[in-house]
Structure formats: C-alpha cells, structure tokens
Amino acid sequence: MTSFLGMKGDKVPGTLPASFYERESTAVAKDLLGKILLVRSQVRRPLESPRALVTAGRIVETEAYRGSDPASHSCRGRTPRSALLFGPPGLAYVYFIYGNYEMLNCVAEPDGLAGAVLIRAVSPLFGESLMERRRGGLPRTRWTDGPGKLCRAMGVKMAHKGQTFAGPALYVTDDGFRPDKAMTSPRVGISAGRSAYWRYFIAGDPFVSRAPEDSQARPQKW
DNA sequence: AACACGATCTACT
C-alpha cells in the first residue's frame, strides 16, 4: 500500500479509471463504499520523508448530489464556487462551511452534467498517529466519523480543490475489498430532497456517522 | 455594501 507514496513516476496500483466516475453520482456513491482514500497534505518541511503527512482510510459512508437536486450546490446553476461540479469527473470538489470545516467530494457524471459524491466517513488505515494528533487525542472512533472530522484528521484543505483522485495529492484506490452489507437512507443535514435515498453506508461499521436518518435506513442491493 | 445562511461539530445543560 505504501510502495508508491511519493515515488515519482511509479505506477499507482488500483486507482480508478475515468469511466468509474463518469456515471450517475448515485452509482458512484454506492461503488465508492469500500474503496481506499489516501491524502497527502502539503509537505512543509524540506527534510520530511515522503511518507510524512500521509493518511489513508477505507470509505464507509457517502452521499450523492446531482444536477438540479435542491440539496446540491449545482441546483441554481454554475457559480464560481460550484463550477467544478459541472466539469469532468474524477476531480476533488472541496468547499468550506460553517466557518470551520472543509468537505471533500468526488466530482461525478459526464462532463457537462453536474454531480458529486460527498465522502462522509472513513475507517482509518494509515497515518493513524497523525490523525490522532490532528483530532486532539480523541478516541479512535471519533477521528473520521463525519465529513468535517475526516477532513480535519486527513488534512484535506481548500488547496485540494480541483486535484484528481489519481494523485499525487489525493488517491482513491481499489484493493479488492468488498463490503458485505450496505444501507441507504435520506441524506444528513439537509431540508430539501428528503425523499431521495442518496446516502450510502456500510452496515454496522463503527466509523459511520450516527444520524437521525439511520432510523429510515434500508438495505441497499448491489 | 449589507445580510442571511449553510451537505457541521463541540461543549455544555
């Protein structure tokens, strides 16, 4: 897993083809469950090893946003902030909210159609001491069990906006892991679009954010 | 130029 970190010119095993992201964002959201997200935050100190400031985790919770869906930033058309949503898939759409938190999304849908997948929770796999430090020594299960928390823990910043998920700052990879049971529910923290079951999560995973929406969750077929 | 608010989280009752 760490063989390619910082190794210029190395192949990146398991990164996903553009065709993966170039589908309906609901399909991409479901299929991102179980994939690995790796983040390299900017190296600040010259002597730091390439591995430093790298964290990785398995994606366990996602949400889809699409087109004119009233809960999506794309709903009122293209704005300076949301322009990326209308562009080519496979890029990171990062935004800042509540004066405090970054949110990390994968742009989905073909070029010209708006869509994205919000990464809501991951299960830590690598760089755990860094995550723990960034999360102020909180218990492990509270490092990455929410979209703002995981960006804190993994060092996702606005500077990642527009980066691809094929590196060198962000990676989504497939290591062959397949979750056995997935659930779907309404999306968390929105008032519009409550009828769309566009939140996906791995059933029983301790890093899934606990939400009121869980009471309405139902099994998701693959 | 001013304003209202948000795909959240934490602290505190």
Added chain:
DNA sequence: GTAGATCGTGTTG
C-alpha cells in the same frame, strides 16, 4: 438536546 462558533458564498439593495 440545543446553542454557539465562524466565514465564504450568493443574493439583494
């Protein structure tokens, strides 16, 4: 369970 933090963005004047 709920209030407060805190600021970029989009909308309105």
